[in-house]
Every structure is written in structure tokens, then in C-alpha cells.
Amino acid sequence: MSLKNSAKRFLKHGAIRAGLEGVALTRAGALWPAAAGRGVILTLHHVRPARRGGFDPNATLSVTPEFLDEAIRVCVGTGLTPVALDDLPALLADRQDKRRFVVFTLDDGFRDNAEHAAPVFRRHHVPYTIFIAKGFVERTRSIWWETAKVLTRSKDKFEFDFGGGGETVLTDTPSRKQDAYERIVHYVHSNDEDVAVAQIDRAARSRMIEPLSIVDQLIMNADELRALAADPLARFGAHTQTHINMARVGADRLADEISGSIAAVETYIGRRPTTFAYPYGTKVAVTPREFDAVAKAGIQLAVTTRPGVLDATSLERPTALSRVSLNGHYQKRRYVKALLTGIPFRLL
Numbered sequence: 001m002s003l004k005n006s007a008k009r010f011l012k013h014g015a016i017r018a019g020l021e022g023v024a025l026t027r028a029g030a031l032w033p034a035a036a037g038r039g040v041i042l043t044l045h046h047v048r049p050a051r052r053g054g055f056d057p058n059a060t061l062s063v064t065p066e067f068l069d070e071a072i073r074v075c076v077g078t079g080l081t082p083v084a085l086d087d088l089p090a091l092l093a094d095r096q097d098k099r100r101f102v103v104f105t106l107d108d109g110f111r112d113n114a115e116h117a118a119p120v121f122r123r124h125h126v127p128y129t130i131f132i133a134k135g136f137v138e139r140t141r142s143i144w145w146e147t148a149k150v151l152t153r154s155k156d157k158f159e160f161d162f163g164g165g166g167e168t169v170l171t172d173t174p175s176r177k178q179d180a181y182e183r184i185v186h187y188v189h190s191n192d193e194d195v196a197v198a199q200i201d202r203a204a205r206s207r208m209i210e211p212l213s214i215v216d217q218l219i220m221n222a223d224e225l226r227a228l229a230a231d232p233l234a235r236f237g238a239h240t241q242t243h244i245n246m247a248r249v250g251a252d253r254l255a256d257e258i259s260g261s262i263a264a265v266e267t268y269i270g271r272r273p274t275t276f277a278y279p280y281g282t283k284v285a286v287t288p289r290e291f292d293a294v295a296k297a298g299i300q301l302a303v304t305t306r307p308g309v310l311d312a313t314s315l316e317r318p319t320a321l322s323r324v325s326l327n328g329h330y331q332k333r334r335y336v337k338a339l340l341t342g343i344p345f346r347l348l
Helices: 001-026 065-077 085-093 112-124 144-154 174-190 193-206 213-220 222-226 250-269 287-294 333-341
Strands: 041-046 080-082 100-107 128-132 158-163 166-170 233-237 273-277 301-302
Touching: 001 333, 041 080, 065 080, 085 100, 085 273, 085 301, 100 112, 112 128, 112 222, 128 250, 128 273, 144 174, 144 193, 144 213, 144 333, 158 193, 166 174, 166 250, 174 193, 193 213, 222 250, 233 250, 250 273, 250 287, 273 287, 287 301
Parallel strands: 041 100, 080 100, 100 128, 128 233, 233 273, 273 301
Antiparallel strands: 158 166
């Protein structure tokens, strides 16, 4: 199974890289300028110095400050105007304004957003929006994918019950670590998420890993968020209370996740958020029900992770906006330029 999974990963990354190279080398954007639409909302998570070597199944979620700086330069150099997410409705509604825009967003409230990303944004005078999950800020919910990374990276084996009884999971080689991590991901997404997260936490604690300590190391607390809010370029949006897959919970839980998150962000920042990011944000993690629920709660704009650019129809469904990920595996200037053309998303 390790060999098969490794081959799939290699082919997937190879196909994406080949597509980006093709768009970049052929300068297809000049031939199809309409594909770029009115601009793009970019997604980031971690922004921190490069880490050399070692197993990191979440490398896709981490870019360097140097790459962020380069991405901003590329965006501005291709004629995009950086704007804040919550300013988009008025800007896109103005028919006299023909500019194309770029919006920078960061999910989950990682401390490195303040330490490494904010200085880059300040240097370029670029606004940015950070989406906050209450459970992370208040240390009541673990970040399961970070816990799973530490568990699989630092141990040669651990005990886990994937639903068929406890078993020993071997993680003594890089390929076994990756397989174990992917099994955990599948387990989370195919079972009750609260139960799955609790099971991951138990497995970690059995190996002397404290999941909430990982959260404390990585996520800004309320005081740090208040301090960052003094930056006039910083904006903040809601991101649920527990970073749950919203499409898989009942109506009452859904409403509570949204309203509780909005109230928490207002408490931390002193301003009621008008923007929202759906956890995971994929087609299976957010549906029209969730689009309507956040709108009902007073959210003006909400973002998914479904890839795409801004266009003339964006304001028809402002709680279902697409974003483009700045992916840690593809930190090259020409890849950013290729993404900004919008052509890769037209070909999906």
C-alpha cells in the first residue's frame, strides 16, 4: 500500500506542477485574459521560515515569508490592487471601477501570521484577513491535523482504533508515517468528527503528546489577537467554534458554530466580523445550506476553498466565494503568475 500511495502522490504533484508550468511557459494568460476575471482571493495558513528535512504531511499549508513577499510583488506587478476582503462588495458593485483585485486571507489564527506574515504585509501596505476559530483561541479544541503530524512524525508506532478495534500502527519509515497520517485523515472525514478528534487526542496522550499544548504553541491567544488588531491593515473573520465540517452537523449545531464564532471574534477584536471562512471549504464540506446559514447570521462575505477567481457573478452568491491556495509545494514566482491567469481553474 505504501508504494501505491506514494505513486499516487507523485503523479498528483507532477500533474499539478506540469499544468502550472504549461500555463507559465506558454504565456496562455495573454491569449485568454478574460479567464483572470476581476481578480482573486488568496488562501494561506502558516507563514514561517523554511524547515529543512523531516516528515511534514502538512507542508502544503506552509509558505515562507520570502515567498509571500514575492507573491505580493507578482500580484501588484500584474496589475492587481490589494484590498481588504470586507471592502470587496462595494468595490465589485461599482461599475465604474474596472480594476482587478487581490485579497489575502489566512485561516486558523496561527501565531506565525503575526510574527512573519504581518511584517511582510506592512512592508507592502497590503491589508489581510485572519479567520479565527474560537476553540483554538481558547484551547478547548485540538488541531487534529497538527496532532496527527506530531504523532506520526515523532513516534515509530502507536495504538489506534479506526473502528475495527485497537491496532498497532507502524510509523517507523517515512512511507509508513505518510500512510498512517492519511488513514487518520480518512478516519476524520468519514466518521463523526468530534469522536475522531477525541480518538486522535487519546492516541497522542498515550504517547506523551499533549494536543492542547500543540494548539498553545501554534495559535494566537485572545491577548495576541487584540494586539494584532491594532494594525490598521489587519481584519478578522469568523471560522466556527470547533473547526467542524459544517455540512455534517445538524441545524442547531450549525447555527451555534456560526453565532458562537462571530460573538467570540467580536469579543477578541472589539468589532463584529462581517466575513467568514468555512472549515475545509470543499464541495463536500460546505453546501447551499451553509451558504444560507452564514448569510442569515449577518455575514456579508464568506469564502470556500473551491478554486476560482472573482468575476461578474461573485456578488450573486457572496457567501460562496472561491479562493486560490498559495500552496507550500509550489513556491515559485511563475506558479503564482500562472494561478493569477485563472486558466488552471477553467481547465478543471
